[in-house]
Amino acid sequence: MSLVEVPELIEFLRREAAALGFSQIGVADVDLSVAEEGLLAWLEAGFHGEMAYMERHGLRRARPAELRPGTSSVITARLDYLPRPSSEPAGGSNNDDWRAIEWHRLEDPAQATVSLYARGRDYHKTMRQRLGKLADALQQRVGPFGHRVFTDSAPVLEVELASRSGIGWRGKHTLALDRDGGSMFFLGEIYIDLALPPTPPVDEHCGSCRACIDVCPTGAIVAPYRLDARRCISYLTIEHAGPIPVELRPALGNRIYGCDDCQLVCPWNKFARKSGLAEFDVRPPFGDATLLALWRWTEADFLRLTEGSAIRRIGHARWRRNLAVALGNLLRDARCERQLADEVRAALAGQRDGADDLLREHIDWALAG
Incomplete structure (x- = not known):
């Protein structure tokens, strides 16, 4: 490949990526050795919690050529996921309205809050298909070459690669941030055995801001750029299989799958872009469902209504555990009217006898409120 062809090739990639719905494309080198010390310190502190696969893979995450032998470059990709509104308000829409809507949802203890990224189709499938194309x-x-596609599916330092290739910079909440698009996007990678020149990184723009650190309900962001997953609501409601620590349950509020608080508060997300893909449109069950309505789902309902969704992978048992905690928080909220409280108590008690030990523990905690 001649030097003349390389810039043309990058522009070709950008055009093809845009046609596939990607917002941005970059190229990173494979020398991530500077990230190894921080990765080891994070693992040694136990901040990965029960995610044993992170410790098992160890430094392999920082060594792309070990994950896929022969890898010379990594193509990085950004795919915006902020759902399009189901209807636009009269006179047009303000892109900042979505954050106000989400804060309002969190303030209503009877509403169920699912992380924005999970309200549409499973991003793994959507991203993987487009990266393959x-x-x-x-x-x-350019002709045949060796490659492998990744999207949150292997030991990959996604944010490190994204930062190196100019997709954004690492925010203090540890997510990738872009001045023109905030952080509401997925990352994906193509490991290739072609040597392409890296695209330049961008400067960091968090400055002295610590809004994400201060807003975290459980104090999971223990320092700038350092997350203790064991306290993170996203980890607790998705990755963690056991009982949710009693001292952290009140902080979950009505969050039953994931948490977006550190992104909602980030000033750069005033520039977050709505996705142009129908796959990320909000599915009806997750737009305005109440906790009580979701609690009444049978396992068959759960499997049917989460088909093609990232939510399905946590399973019905973990889903009900999360709901039991949120319903317990609802009962403890002074705004919960007596009639609703009676309905919630009856619904919880009605499922207690048939529950396994894990769910029964959380039901009992909820009813004790």
Whole structure:
């Protein structure tokens, strides 16, 4: 590949990526050695919690050529996921309205809050399909080459690669941030055995801001750029299989799958872009469902209504555990009217006898409120 062809190839990738719905494309080198010390310190502190696969893979995450032998470059991709509104308000829409809507949802203890990224189709499938098509387009341009596609599916330092390739910078909440698009996007990678020149990184723009640190309900962001997953609501409601620590249950509020608080408060997310993909439109069950309505789902309902959703992977048992905690928080909230409280208590008590030990523990905690 000649020096003349390289800039043209990058522009070709950008055009193809835009046609596939990607917002941004970059190229990173594979020398991530500077990230190894921080990764080891994070693991040694136990901040990965029960995610044993992170410790098992160890430094492999920082060594792309070990994950896929022969890898010379990594193509990084950004896919915006902020759902489009179901209807636009009269006179047009303010892009900042979505944050106000989400804060309002969190303030209503009877509402169920699912992280924005999980309200549409499972991003793993959507991202993987598009990355595969991008790799195919590149092969048609330059001929066959070795590659492998990743999207949150292997030991990959996604934010590190994104930062190196100019997709954004690492925010203090540890997520990738972009001045023109905030942080409401997925990351994906194509490991390739072609040596492409890296695209330049961008400057960091968090400055002295610590809004994400201060807003975290459980204090999971223990220092700038340092997250203790064991306290993170996203980890507790998705990755963690056992009982949710009693001292952290009140902080979950009505969050039953994930948490967006550190992104909602981030000033850069005033620039977050709505996704142009129908796959990320909000599915009806997750737009305005109440906790009580979701608690009444049978397992068959759960499997049917979460088909094609990232939510399904936590399973019905973990889903009900999360709901029991949120319903307990509802009962403890002074705004919960007596009639609703009676309905909630009856619904919880009605499921207690058939519950396994884990769920029964959380039901009992909820009813004690």
